[in-house]
Amino acid sequence: MAAARGLGWAGATALAALLLSPVISLGLAALGGGSELWPHLAAYVLPQAIRDTALLLAGVGLLVIGLGTGTAWLVSAFDFPGRRVLEGALLLPLAMPTYVVAYAYLDLLHPLGPLQGGLRSLLGLPSPRDLPLPDLRSLPGCILLLGFVLYPYVYLPTRALFLMQAGTLLEAARMLGAGPYRSFLRIALPLARPAVALGTGLALMEALNDVGAAEFLGVRTLTVQVYATWVNRSDLPGAAQIALVMLTCVVALVGLERLARGGRGYAGSARRNAAVTRRGLSGWRAGTAVALGTAPVVLGFLLPAGYLAFEAWRRIAGAGWPDTLAVQTRNTILYASLATGVTVLVGLLVAAAPFLLSARAGRALIRAAGLGYAMPGTVLAVGLLGPLALIDSGLFEAGLATVSVGLGTGAALVIAYTLRFLTVTVGASEAGLARIPHTISDAARVLGRGRLATLATVQIPLAWPAVLSGGLLAFVDIAKELPVTLLLRPLNVETLSTYLYGEAARGTYEDGAVAAVLIVSIGLVPVTLLLRIDQNAIWRR
Amino acid sequence: MSPLSRKCAWSGLALSLGLGATAHAAEVNLYTTREPGLIRPLLEAYTAKSGVKVNTVFVEKGLAERVAAEGARSSADILMTVDIGNLIELVDRDLAQPVRSPALEAAVPAPLRDAGGRWFALSMRARVLYADENLSGLTAATYESLADPQWKGQVCLRSGQHPYNTALISAFLVRHGAEKTEAWLRGLKANLARKAAGGDRDVARDIAADLCEVGLGNSYYVGLMRSGRGGPDQQKWGQAIKVVLPTFEDGGTHVNVSGAVVAKAAPNREEAVKFLEYLVSDEAQAVYANADYEYPVKAGAAIDPLLASLGTLTIDRTPLLEIARSRKAASLLVDKVGFDN
Numbered sequence: 001m002a003a004a005r006g007l008g009w010a011g012a013t014a015l016a017a018l019l020l021s022p023v024i025s026l027g028l029a030a031l032g033g034g035s036e037l038w039p040h041l042a043a044y045v046l047p048q049a050i051r052d053t054a055l056l057l058a059g060v061g062l063l064v065i066g067l068g069t070g071t072a073w074l075v076s077a078f079d080f081p082g083r084r085v086l087e088g089a090l091l092l093p094l095a096m097p098t099y100v101v102a103y104a105y106l107d108l109l110h111p112l113g114p115l116q117g118g119l120r121s122l123l124g125l126p127s128p129r130d131l132p133l134p135d136l137r138s139l140p141g142c143i144l145l146l147g148f149v150l151y152p153y154v155y156l157p158t159r160a161l162f163l164m165q166a167g168t169l170l171e172a173a174r175m176l177g178a179g180p181y182r183s184f185l186r187i188a189l190p191l192a193r194p195a196v197a198l199g200t201g202l203a204l205m206e207a208l209n210d211v212g213a214a215e216f217l218g219v220r221t222l223t224v225q226v227y228a229t230w231v232n233r234s235d236l237p238g239a240a241q242i243a244l245v246m247l248t249c250v251v252a253l254v255g256l257e258r259l260a261r262g263g264r265g266y267a268g269s270a271r272r273n274a275a276v277t278r279r280g281l282s283g284w285r286a287g288t289a290v291a292l293g294t295a296p297v298v299l300g301f302l303l304p305a306g307y308l309a310f311e312a313w314r315r316i317a318g319a320g321w322p323d324t325l326a327v328q329t330r331n332t333i334l335y336a337s338l339a340t341g342v343t344v345l346v347g348l349l350v351a352a353a354p355f356l357l358s359a360r361a362g363r364a365l366i367r368a369a370g371l372g373y374a375m376p377g378t379v380l381a382v383g384l385l386g387p388l389a390l391i392d393s394g395l396f397e398a399g400l401a402t403v404s405v406g407l408g409t410g411a412a413l414v415i416a417y418t419l420r421f422l423t424v425t426v427g428a429s430e431a432g433l434a435r436i437p438h439t440i441s442d443a444a445r446v447l448g449r450g451r452l453a454t455l456a457t458v459q460i461p462l463a464w465p466a467v468l469s470g471g472l473l474a475f476v477d478i479a480k481e482l483p484v485t486l487l488l489r490p491l492n493v494e495t496l497s498t499y500l501y502g503e504a505a506r507g508t509y510e511d512g513a514v515a516a517v518l519i520v521s522i523g524l525v526p527v528t529l530l531l532r533i534d535q536n537a538i539w540r541r
Numbered sequence: 542m543s544p545l546s547r548k549c550a551w552s553g554l555a556l557s558l559g560l561g562a563t564a565h566a567a568e569v570n571l572y573t574t575r576e577p578g579l580i581r582p583l584l585e586a587y588t589a590k591s592g593v594k595v596n597t598v599f600v601e602k603g604l605a606e607r608v609a610a611e612g613a614r615s616s617a618d619i620l621m622t623v624d625i626g627n628l629i630e631l632v633d634r635d636l637a638q639p640v641r642s643p644a645l646e647a648a649v650p651a652p653l654r655d656a657g658g659r660w661f662a663l664s665m666r667a668r669v670l671y672a673d674e675n676l677s678g679l680t681a682a683t684y685e686s687l688a689d690p691q692w693k694g695q696v697c698l699r700s701g702q703h704p705y706n707t708a709l710i711s712a713f714l715v716r717h718g719a720e721k722t723e724a725w726l727r728g729l730k731a732n733l734a735r736k737a738a739g740g741d742r743d744v745a746r747d748i749a750a751d752l753c754e755v756g757l758g759n760s761y762y763v764g765l766m767r768s769g770r771g772g773p774d775q776q777k778w779g780q781a782i783k784v785v786l787p788t789f790e791d792g793g794t795h796v797n798v799s800g801a802v803v804a805k806a807a808p809n810r811e812e813a814v815k816f817l818e819y820l821v822s823d824e825a826q827a828v829y830a831n832a833d834y835e836y837p838v839k840a841g842a843a844i845d846p847l848l849a850s851l852g853t854l855t856i857d858r859t860p861l862l863e864i865a866r867s868r869k870a871a872s873l874l875v876d877k878v879g880f881d882n
Contacts, residue, residue, distance in 0.1 A: 040873060040876065040877075044876040044879065045876050048882050106739070106743075110746065110750065111750035111751070111752065112746060112749060112750045112774075112778075128750045128751050129751050129752075135735060137735060137736050137738045137739065215700070215738075216738065216739060217738060218700070218736035218737065218738025218739070218881065220881055220882060227602070228702040228872065228876075230602075231602050231603075231704075232626075232702050232703075232704060232707055232868070232872045233868070233869040233872050234605070234626070234630045234633075234869070235869070236606065314772070381603070382606050385603075385606055385610035386610060388610070389611065389612060392614065393612075393614075396614070407607070407611050407614075408598075408611060408615075408616060483602070486599070486600060486601055487600055487602065487603045487606075487607060488607075489598060490598070491570055491596040491597065491598045491616065492596050492597060492598070493598070494577070501601075502576040502577050502599055503576075503578060505576045505601075506576040506578055506579055511578070
């Protein structure tokens with residue numbers, strides 16, 4: 001027993017060291033540079049970059065909260081024709097990498113593209129100059145694009161929460177005479193706050209770390225500036241300095257949110273919750289509901305995915321199936337599965353750490369698990385280069401390895417993916433574990449089960465649906481991940497996203513489109529499963 | 542599953558996990574910042590000819606950091622980049638080793654390689670003017686003239702922080718000094734028709750869409766677009782522009798290079814040198830020219846007809862090394878004038 005706890009502490013310490021290592025390594029890099037960059041940044045870069053980043057985050061935040069909670073409420077509280085289909089379809093944008101959506105929309109919305117072209121011919125205008133429309137290559141364009149792709153991060157947990165916890169309370173509110181708006185604003189929304197906060201946090205982190213879409217659309221966020229400093233000026237210390245300041249801000253914001261939430265717990269009661277009784281809609285009300293619910297699906301998924309499918313079809317019809325895609329698909333699935341397995345397992349242990357070790361140490365570990373998601377992918381990967389090399393040289397000197405086992409191997413990729421997306425599975429597992437009434441695990445402990453045994457036999461089975469949905473979300477994220485893969489992969493290993501990026505970079509869109517469609521298709525499988533699991537989770541309770 | 546196919550499956554799995562990716566004889570490992578699709582024809586031709594397998598990994602950002610971290614155990618033999626700045630960075634960070642090769646020295650002209658053999662240019666691209674095909678009066682241009690108020694609201698360009706533009710601005714800086722470069726950048730920014738964003742092909746597309754009249758792009762994109770390899774849409778963009786080879790006042794057209802170094806810890810050094818020698822052979826230079834629409838570095842090597850039709854290239858004499866050394870200053874100037882904002 002004591003030995004098991006000792007092992008637990010040792011494991012937690014090693015994990016904490018690994019989680020902190022990229023930050024420490026970046027810190028060392030930052031120290032290697034002087035402070036001479038900052039007057040330049042303060043004078044010419046930061047005012048605009050901070051403003052654009054803040055506006056981008058505020059815009060995307062409002063949009064994902066509005067779209068995510070609005071659609072979650074729509075499909076949970078109302079019944080209308082097509083609701084069940086819509087319930088699943090609303091998740092579809094999750095499968096789309098943001099930079100791919102940016103490419104697709106620029107093609108679709110360009111003056112030479114089908115939409116503006118069609119509009120001009122309808123109006124009888126010969127030149128694009130006669131029809132000056134706002135350019136997608138702008139901050140508002142970037143906000144809209146990211147918002148419509150990232151809202152499912154809010155929709156998914158919020159909908160689950162509405163379905164699971166809201167039933168009894170909403171019933172009560174309704175009996176007391178509250179209308180749908182009032183019960184949404186006064187009951188459902190405050191109740192859903194942890195889920196909305198979790199989802200919005202993930203979506204904002206994605207938006208902040210996005211480089212592909214922002215750079216392509218000409219939005220100069222802080223992250224884009226980190227890249228300019230590092231890549232274009234070969235100034236890694238300077239880039240590390242900016243990245244660390246950004247990371248500090250993110251950590252502070254997350255801390256503030258937790259502080260504001262206070263110690264409030266959201267554990268369920270052991271009693272079965274009543275499911276929400278949906279209010280039936282018909283006539284124009286049903287039509288409006290369908291239209292409102294469908295719009296995000298169309299804009300975040302159907303339009304860009306349809307365009308890509310069309311381009312892919314043109315490519316296959318013209319030149320056949322690209323011959324390397326089978327291997328790339330296999331690599332993508334292989335790495336994503338392996339890394340997801342590790343991420344789920346580690347995530348579960350981290351989420352259970354407050355219970356297994358001590359509350360304080362466990363919470364510290366959970367915070368550390370969020371670091372990888374809070375920094376841009378390439379920055380994380382660069383930060384990992386040093387620690388991985390250190391592991392390698394340690395193994396070499398100890399005579400335990402003759403070839404590299406860290407850098408330039410699949411292991412490095414799996415470690416990097418795990419560190420990057422750990423917070424996704426930790427968050428889901430935390431939520432799953434928190435939903436289990438304390439009385440159940442307390443009962444197991446009183447009846448003589450050890451902590452680990454209680455976790456394995458009581459808590460995990462109860463929290464399993466949430467854990468699994470975290471895993472599926474992580475799988476989708478890993479399958480479409482780009483910057484970490486680009487920097488750390490082994491020789492001759494191409495995944496669908498690295499291939500797509502290469503093709504997009506040299507402008508052979510049609511070849512890339514087939515890969516893009518495959519990435520989206522691979523993402524669709526877990527996205528579909530996500531929905532089923534959610535429902536199971538509800539019926540089981 | 543038969544034992545054999547099971548074995549194959551396992552070794553395939555191990556390979557894709559990067560296990561057992563140790564160096565064998567008759568292999569050469571190439572780390573490149575260049576999109577793999579562009580050099581695949583070259584690699585395949587080399588393997589067919591020599592039997593040597595070329596393993597590749599495309600590392601777009603952070604190539605130097607990765608190789609530096611891998612250190613003495615790095616499996617990299619050759620590091621290939623698409624920009625002189627990134628190439629010189631490898632030398633400056635002591636990640637390259639000197640190479641003495643009569644074949645390389647004979648093929649690559651002195652200004653396009655290091656006297657100490659630490660880097661070699663392999664192909665060139667010119668930064669050219671894309672202009673609306675209806676601008677019939679426009680037959681010659683200087684880079685300086687793009688800041689003229691006559692182009693107000695008529696210029697499309699990608700980000701000033703993109704290495705292709707930074708190298709050009711850097712060349713301007715070496716030639717004209719900081720004050721004049723800053724004034725030029727301000728003038729150029731004032732002439733932009735839209736945000737400096739997207740890629741070089743977007744410049745052609747925007748000209749085709751009548752959003753702007755002129756812009757700068759790399760020469761090989763013209764070949765890629767006009768050849769139809771990027772699809773019928775891009776062919777239309779390529780045909781909607783005419784290309785002028787601009788020069789500096791009293792100078793030539795700005796070119797950037799793709800180039801390579803032999804990695805300091807190269808496990809297959811000899812194979813690496815042989816591969817580099819192949820890349821500057823007549824055969825490989827022709828592949829560069831035909832597959833990528835790049836200018837060969839080897840004097841007298843054939844230029845693709847599509848590229849040759851753009852006009853006779855007079856290369857600007859600003860030394861590549863100086864351009865590489867000034868790129869940081871150029872990048873800071875881009876920030877200072879808020880070029881991308």
